[in-house]
Amino acid sequence: MKKTTIYPHELIGEKIVIVASKNPFNLSISGRVVDETKSTIVVEQKDTKKRLFKNNITIKLVRNGQIINGQELAKRPEERLKGK
Numbered sequence: 001m002k003k004t005t006i007y008p009h010e011l012i013g014e015k016i017v018i019v020a021s022k023n024p025f026n027l028s029i030s031g032r033v034v035d036e037t038k039s040t041i042v043v044e045q046k047d048t049k050k051r052l053f054k055n056n057i058t059i060k061l062v063r064n065g066q067i068i069n070g071q072e073l074a075k076r077p078e079e080r081l082k083g084k
Contacts, residue, residue: 012077014061014062017062020057038074039055
């Protein structure tokens, strides 16, 4: 059984870059996460906001370079913080 590491921290406010996506139009989107739901994140770019499905993307945190598969984030933020 493969052990996965789930990112436990709050994503809102983090600067991210999309490094892999099932939708090629989402590649290289970068900006600050301004909202998060169970299955989506909203990334604010210069003058637009993009809503992205977590299951379709892999993100890189600008702060520390950590790569996170969006499927590992596919929980409500409060559930992920509690460790459920």
